[in-house]
Amino acid sequence: MSRLIGVFGALLLVQVARAQLLPGFEIIHITEDEHFGEGGHLNNCGQVAYSIRFNFVFSTEEVFVYDNGEITQLTFDSFNDRLPKINDAGTITWTRRIGEPQYESEIAVWENGNFELLTDDDVWDSQPWINNLGHIVWSRFSGDACTDAEIFLYDGETITQITDNGLSNQEARINDNGMITATAYDFCVAPLQSEIFAYVNGETIQITSGQFQSGASSINNLGQITWSSNAPVTFVNDVHLWED
Numbered sequence: 001m002s003r004l005i006g007v008f009g010a011l012l013l014v015q016v017a018r019a020q021l022l023p024g025f026e027i028i029h030i031t032e033d034e035h036f037g038e039g040g041h042l043n044n045c046g047q048v049a050y051s052i053r054f055n056f057v058f059s060t061e062e063v064f065v066y067d068n069g070e071i072t073q074l075t076f077d078s079f080n081d082r083l084p085k086i087n088d089a090g091t092i093t094w095t096r097r098i099g100e101p102q103y104e105s106e107i108a109v110w111e112n113g114n115f116e117l118l119t120d121d122d123v124w125d126s127q128p129w130i131n132n133l134g135h136i137v138w139s140r141f142s143g144d145a146c147t148d149a150e151i152f153l154y155d156g157e158t159i160t161q162i163t164d165n166g167l168s169n170q171e172a173r174i175n176d177n178g179m180i181t182a183t184a185y186d187f188c189v190a191p192l193q194s195e196i197f198a199y200v201n202g203e204t205i206q207i208t209s210g211q212f213q214s215g216a217s218s219i220n221n222l223g224q225i226t227w228s229s230n231a232p233v234t235f236v237n238d239v240h241l242w243e244d
Contacts, residue, residue, distance in 0.1 A: 030066045039083035049086035051094070063094055063110070074110050081108065085130050093118070093128040093136050107138050107154075118154055125152070129173050137162075137172040137180055151182050151199075162199055169197075173219050181207070181219045183227075196227050196242075207242050214240075 021027070030040070030048060040050040047067045054060040062075045063084045075081045080097035089111075096117070097105040107118040107125045111134070119125045124141040134156055139149040149168040153160050155178075163169040167184040174180045180199040185192060196207040196217045207225060208214045217227035225242040 030071070041085045043086045043088045043090070045088055045090070047086055047090060049084035049092050049094075051082045051084060053082075063092065065090075065092065074115075075108075080105075083127075085128060087130045087132045087134065089132065089134065091130060091134055093130045095126045095128060095138075107136065109136070118159075127170060127172065131174045131178075132176045133178075135174055135178065137174045137182075139170045139172060148187075149185075151180070153180070163197075163204075165204075171216060173217060175219045175221045175223070177221060177223070179219060179223055181217045181225050181227075183215045183217060185215075196225065198225060198242075208240075211240075 030050070031052065038051055038053070040048050042048050047065055049063065049065050051061050051063050054062075059078050059080055061080045061082050062073055062077075063081045065072050065074060065084075065086065074092065080095075082095055082097070084092050084094035086092045091112075092110040094108050095105050096108045104122055105124045105126050106120055107128050109116050109118050118136065124143075125138055126141065128136050128138040130136045136154040138152055140152055140161075141149045149170050150161055151163040151169045151172045153162050153174070162180065163182070163184070165184060167186055169182050169184050172180055172182040178201075182197055182199070183194050184197055185194045192213065194214050195209070195211075196214050198205040198207055198219070200223075207217075208227070208229070211229040212231060214227050214229040217225055219225045223243070226239065228237050228239050230237055
């Protein structure tokens with residue numbers, strides 16, 4: 001695996017990419033190897049957290065962080081450490097899957113050089129997201145195919161379940177003001193239905209109504225929310241913005 005950024009590697013690819021970029025920008029290859037890299041997440045300080053799956057074996061996947069040209073491996077274990085998220089303080093959270101076929105998973109946190117497990121139980125905690133206050137949201141899957149996921153919040157002191165709507169709540173995102181957005185899926189209808197929700201000061205706001213398969217929402221510190229939805233039959237995607 002490359003320890004230095006591949007500025008001079010794959011010259012032809014870089015030349016083609018540069019032709020598609022604005023003047024003054026370039027693509028820097030953080031990883032250039034035969035392994036499977038995924039989940040690159042960038043903070044406002046230029047640090048990138050990502051994971052590498054060696055030889056495509058799930059139990060070998062480890063978490064790395066790129067910082068100003070230096071790459072550091074954070075995990076060295078036999079678990080499936082994957083899809084990390086990093087905030088501006090350099091705190092990183094990720095999903096740590098256990099065993100095969102990995103039906104248990106925990107939320108791990110790396111902060112100030114220290115590792116800890118935020119959850120440690122016989123459930124599937126996954127999809128963590130972190131804000132700049134160190135607050136983390138994630139989905140807990142119960143195994144029920146239709147209503148199998150609830151959103152949990154860690155506010156720096158306590159863990160709270162914030163959904164209980166009989167749906168599969170996933171893809172939670174939290175801003176620095178504590179506002180949360182997530183997608184609630186109903187997998188027991190065909191075709192599947194989903195709606196975008198926001199959680200503000202303990203109250204739930206349903207953002208979408210009657211759209212088809214809304215998902216992949218994102219929220220900023222202004223409280224604006226964006227997401228995409230499919231059009232029935234044609235499955236053409238539209239992108240939406242909610243504000244004020």
